Amino acid sequence: MIQKLKDKGINVIAIEGNHDRLFDFEDLSWLDHLKRENLLILLRPSVRDGKIFFDEWDGERGGMIKMGNLRFYGIGYQGVNNSEYVERLGELLDPSFENVVIVHSAIGGSSMGLMPGFSKIEEFIPLSKKCEYVAAGHAHEKKIYEIEGTKIFIPGAPEYWDLSENGEKGFFIYDTEDKTYTFIESKKRKKIERKIMLQNGSEGEFSAAFSMAVDENPVEKDSIYSITIEVPYGVFCNVNLAGVEQKLEELGALKGRVVTKWIGQDSNLPDSSDDLDIERQIISADPSLGNYAPEISKAIDKLKDLHRSGDTDQSSMVIDDLLDQIIGEDGI
Template sequence: MKFLHCSDLHLGRKPVGSIFSTYSKERYEDYFRAFDFIVDKAVEAKVDAFLISGDLFDRKELSPDVLENAEKILKKLEDNDIPALCIEGNHDRTVKAGEKSWLEYLSQEGLLFLLAPNVSESGEISYPQWDGEKGSWVEIKGVRFYGVGYQGFLFPEYLKALAPVLEQDSQNVILIHTSVGNPDVVTGCIEKNDITLISSRCDYIAGGHIHTKKIFEDVNLFVPGAPEYWDIGESGEKGFFIYDTDKKESVFYNSFRRKKIESSIKINEGSNAEFFREFRKVLEEKPVEEGCLYVLNVRVPFGTFLDVDTLSVERELENLGALKGQISIKLGDVVVHDEKENEFSEIEMLEEEIIKANPFFASKSGEMTRALERLKLLHESQDLQEAFAVLDDLFSAVGGEKVEDKHH
């Protein structure tokens, strides 16, 4: 059999902008266009199952428009007898016990199978078979698909509970909203040793959470990346996999997404004249294309003042045809990490040293530094839902309790 594996679709995301913003409206539609493209490819390839490894939606609360558009696209799969298997991600999961999610609604409507572990009142984790309404695994054409979902710092416990359930002689595929990484640096990732608890019993582990394509062949983990840029600063390959269980072969396909152009210049003095001299050069090398996302990385020596109105430069890029222009200042020679990578900027290194000075937080300094950086970005975009998710994971990781989501 063949199945298509995608993740992190983030339907409903609307990047910051006024209600009249062309950028905000166009980007909102981009996520649906990317999803629609993948579904069309699944129909064209005549796959036997369609896997979504978390974050189908960008947040747990949905507007009627987001739900309607998602249903229309999922209906294509239903009309072509392709079952959609889905798990919760950190963006669209519910945090309150007993709270019903929109993913559960879609499952009840028959548009997807929402696979999730069962946790008893005593805390025991189990993986029951799908009973027609709910369950942790389903079997399609002899292949068993198990859903783990997003479990934050508790991933090792859920994988330990799953390992003895997996039959050695069965073809097993796992849907999990995570990737291999340092969980103290990238919230929601897991150590490779944790994946080895199940990898020997799995043909394919369908990962997610990380927005760039990654393959860990030694543990059978595949992460397709978010098909559309969740953040304009993201880089790397993005797309989806089609896996053949008989041939045990995976093929990666690039997603349909908005064109992004990224250029870099290095500034020594920081003067306005120096900046625009380099800026004009880079525009000749990489001109603006109509409707693109244009990111200009500006490398500035640490301690040098950049005498430039960056907002006006961004507006100039947009006047030249870019849907969005962004100037990203990089201090010193240290590469500032993107959303999911491990490198720290000089400012973050200083923040981490300050946190390390507190004996209570020292062991979690990397994770707290990363959370601070995410919260700074989210403050700019006013994305309260994601901010609460970051705090929720952070507080859980340092031994606190989950944040009650009381915002409206």
């Protein structure tokens, strides 16, 4: 794909995301290979004596490159340190140029706290009125934000990273002359989604409902077929989920995905209960860990966010923090 762009005389300017770089090494990434093949320009800020620099691209390295009146600055994935790089860049930007900032960070994060790779929108204020365009990432669906007159564009991952993902994904094209932009949605694998409601959760009840579902929405070759099985709260779903996924793939799906979801309010949960409420209720009933239901459910929520963003390297840190709260307090 990148070779096709090069053949058309289109320069590719890239930064590293959380899956691209081995952070124990200063200069080791699969993007470095593409850079050495002259397929792209890899922007990477440097740190010297504890200070961040955006040196001009010299053909091999740099954090900034000039193209006419345009100045491109790159900030790869920095985890929880992204705000330091944005603040430093804000000090260096000359608003008399058309500055384009590429940053691997998303806005927001978990409702239970900010996760690595996500930033508060206020952390982008140092770039306001100094940038032509801010191209952000990390989140996997299209979003546009604005802070003090500066827009932040997240195009989303071009393909499904997680089968539960929804929302638009694709590419933004920005015109630096008339300041307009267009969004082109990427060509993704087709995803078919079905809900199956069960009353007793038996395999026989599911088998009949499954046959009806695939008759109404047939499995298409190389599609992603996702089924959510809904059962009343507290009812055990006696369905071999892995077996159903295998069956979907035998019918032609590239990947089958089957999950269960409790619905209803048999546990005094309000109608608006979300997964977090249900998880907290279940954990509370455990004789050993019930007292830690809020902490455990928060950790589960964070782990889900990390999984959705692809930042699974941080998972052990979340688990360690949870164990510190539980074992460190009572030594159980």
